[in-house]
Amino acid sequence: MTAVDILGYAAGAVTAFTFLPQVIKTWQSKSAKDISLNMFIIAFVNEIMWLVYGIMLNNWVIISTNAVMLIMSGVMIMLKLKYNHR
Amino acid sequence: MTAVDILGYAAGAVTAFTFLPQVIKTWQSKSAKDISLNMFIIAFVNEIMWLVYGIMLNNWVIISTNAVMLIMSGVMIMLKLKYNHR
Numbered sequence: 396m397t398a399v400d401i402l403g404y405a406a407g408a409v410t411a412f413t414f415l416p417q418v419i420k421t422w423q424s425k426s427a428k429d430i431s432l433n434m435f436i437i438a439f440v441n442e443i444m445w446l447v448y449g450i451m452l453n454n455w456v457i458i459s460t461n462a463v464m465l466i467m468s469g470v471m472i473m474l475k476l477k478y479n480h481r
Numbered sequence: 482m483t484a485v486d487i488l489g490y491a492a493g494a495v496t497a498f499t500f501l502p503q504v505i506k507t508w509q510s511k512s513a514k515d516i517s518l519n520m521f522i523i524a525f526v527n528e529i530m531w532l533v534y535g536i537m538l539n540n541w542v543i544i545s546t547n548a549v550m551l552i553m554s555g556v557m558i559m560l561k562l563k564y565n566h567r
Contacts, residue, residue: 399537406530413527416519429515433502441499444492451485 404456411460414438414467421471427478435475439468490542497546500524500553507557513564521561525554 421427442465449457507513528551535543 399534402530402534402537406527406534409523409527409530413520413524416523417517420517420519421515424515426515429507429510429512431503431506433506434499437495437502438499441492441495444488444495448485448488448492451488 407456407460411463414464414471418467418470418474421474421478425478427475428480430471430475432472432475432479435468435471439465439472442468493542493546497549500550500557504553504556504560507560507564511564513561514566516557516561518558518561518565521554521557525551525558528554 417430421430442461445457445461446465449455449461503516507516528547531543531547532551535541535547
């Protein structure tokens with residue numbers, strides 16, 4: 396494995412958990428007024444595209460990264476709809 | 482270009498603009514209390530990692546996608562710091 400490969404895997408691992416601080420913050424504060432619903436709907440649909448892409452290429456890095464992000468986007472959509480008015 | 486390639490380019494183009502609805506919403510509402518600063522700091526650092534990866538591979542899809550996201554993450558960090566208390 397080259398340095399470039401290691402950087403790619405590390406970047407991918409970080410990407411998978413980008414939404415986690417937002418999920419934790421919204422979960423704890425129960426306030427989502429300032430969150431863009433459209434952003435997380437776009438992310439959700441986009442991650443389905445990436446999942447299909449990963450499945451077509453049988454690339455497990457793409458599949459696993461985007462499966463994590465798909466779940467987090469879905470959670471953010473639910474939290475936004477639940478806590479929008481607080 | 483195969484159907485898989487087209488899906489990959491389409492997914493990448495959508496990814497680049499994922500943060501745009503949040504930038505527009507925060508810009509207009511001038512309210513960022515519910516936004517996670519940590520999320521956009523992680524995204525900012527992560528996009529620098531992806532940019533370096535793209536440059537090392539000389540892959541312009543990775544470079545351009547992450548350059549757009551780096552700018553949007555930077556704007557969101559500034560908006561968060563400016564409008565945190567509203």
